[in-house]
Amino acid sequence: MNYDFDLFVIGAGSGGVRASRIAASHGARVAVxxxxxxxGTCVIRGCVPKKLLVYGSHFAEDLADARRFGWDTNGATFDWPTLRDNVAAEVDRLEGLYGQTLGNNKVEIFLQRATVAAPNLVRLADGREISAKHILIATGAWPAVPAIPGAEYGITSNEVFHLxxxxxxxxxxxxGYIANEFAGIFHELGVEVTLVTRGDKMLRSYDQEIVEKLVGISxxxxxxxxxDFKCPAVRKQADGSLLIESGNGDDVETDLLLFAIGRVPKTKDLGxxxxxxALDGDGAVIVDAHNATNVPSIHAVGDVTNRVQLTPVAIREGHAFADRVFGNNPRTIDYSAIPTAVFSNPPIAGVGLTEExxxxxxxxxxxxxxxFRAMKNVLAGRNERALYKMIVDGATDKVIGLHLIGPxxxxxxxAAAIAVKAGLTKQDFDDTVALHPSMAEELVLMK
Structure with missing residues (x-):
């Protein structure tokens, strides 16, 4: 059968763009x-603009610390529209580069919604139907909003960049990471921040001693x-402010409510x-190790599968999919020892097993x-301490986890994650000469 395209990708995020580019490089006719x-989320309204806001917010502490290093910073002021608009301009630039990448690889772009009409057929929002030998679902995930009265008064990470x-x-x-990162951003920019969660822990997938350190510093x-803040309802008050009910009488008044309670796979009404x-109970596309669904012509990568919601993982999945289907190079992704970070203030990072x-x-x-205290913090008069943890398998001496909080x-x-992935031992770390003076040297000095 003759198809309009060899591959039609729904979603031009990190995973979809990588899959499109690699498939095209193998000679496939590709559309997105x-x-x-x-x-996608990372570039447009996720990790990239958020990290730029993190950089911008850190100048608050940097300017305060600079006085101890001889700098006169009197009169320094902050202007939110300047940061917001400069971040938006950078997002525009990156969007252009992503589009240019697709164009350079002769990938046809349809800037409209697409749904699956049949195993080999896609329907565009304008009514056109396009056939494809393979369809790749790469629509990502969407911020969750709780089903409570007054939820419509809150915003999500989709809107927060445009205040x-x-x-x-x-x-x-x-x-999670979004909540803790924006707590740090807003606080450093002068906002009075209250961070609430229904449960009794933050960042459950991270080493809890590191997390407790972050909570204490925050x-x-x-x-x-x-x-244990249940938030059964949100009420708008006469002056326009919001009353966030706690469920235990410890209510909070605020001017802004940001929901950062998780992200759900974006599969609604995709056909x-x-x-x-087959979809799971959360709406995620169920795939095998090769990103294939139970329908032979349809595949999925990235957050829409709800396996590991990380941009670098989506990119690798998209690349592996294209290599397997169009490059005669079948391979799978190793999901073990994936390094992750939370760009909180201070940031935390981890790879491998937690102590728990x-x-x-x-x-x-x-x-x-x-x-320890970082050297910069000592001279700045800042009492904030860093904590590094190394988890070792006593039977083999292999380092099976590294967890850090600090600048x-x-x-x-x-770089340290490479050592964990490679299965190096505690003795290998001990045998490495320290790079002094640096914070990283603590990784090879732990006793």
Whole structure:
């Protein structure tokens, strides 16, 4: 059968763009449909603009610390519209580059919504139907909003980058990386922040000793962190402010409510169920190790599968899919020892097993720690301390986990994650000469 395209990708985010480019490089005729903006969540309204806001917010502490280093910073002021608009301009630039990449690889772009009409047929929003030998679902995920009265008064991470002005007070509901990152951003920009969660823990997938350190530092900076906050309803008051009910009488008044309670796979009304594609209870596309669904012509990568919601993972999945289907190079992704980070203030980063996970699965676990103040913090008069943890399998001496909180943790962990992935031992770390003076040297000095 002659198809219009060899591959039709629904969603031009990180995974979809990589799959399109690699498939085209293998000679496939490729098209992509994107209903919003090319680049997806990460580039348009996720990790890229958020990290730029993190950089911008950090100048508050940097300017304060600079005085101890001889700099006169009197009169320094902050202007939210300048940061907001410059970040938006950078997003525009990156969107253009993503579109250019697709164009350079002769990928046809349809800037409209597309749905699956049949196993080999896509229907565009304008009514056109396009056939394809393979269809790839790469629509990502969408911020969850709780089903409570007054939820419509809150915003999500989709809208937070476009605020007309910063609020005086903000309540952030959530316990994950988005909630903790925006708590740090808003606080440093002068907003009175309350961070609330329904449960009794933050960042459950991270080493809990590291997380407890973050919570303590956050509270020390002035962020009001509240656990067991059920939030049964939100009420708008006469003056326009919001009253966030806690469920226990400890209600909070605020000017802004940001929901950061998780992200759900974006499969609603895509037509997948109608053509027989299996979805799980959360709406995620069920795929095998090769990103294939139960319908042979339909595949999925990235957050829409709800396996690991990380941009680098989506990129690797998209690349592996294209290599397998169009490049005669079948391979799978190794999901073990994926390094992750939370760009909170201070940031945390981790790779491998946490102490809790290691003790639950191994009989002999050794834990090494370094609790210290960064040299810059010492001279700045800042009492904030860093904590590095190394988790070791006592039977083999292999380092099976590294977990950090402190300045530049993510930058330090990326290289250290290679050692964990490679199965190096504690002795290998000990045999490595320290790079002094640096924070990273603590990784090879732990006793």
């Amino acid at each position: 449909a994107e209903e919003y903006r090319v680049g 007309e002005k910063l609020p005086k007070r903000a309540v952030i509901a959530g316990a 509270r020390g900076k002035g962020i009001d962190v509240r656990f 997948l169920e109608a053509v027989g594609v 996970e290691a003790r639950a699965t191994l009989s002999d676990v050794k834990v090494y720690k370094s609790d 530049d943790s993510a930058e330090i962990l990326q």
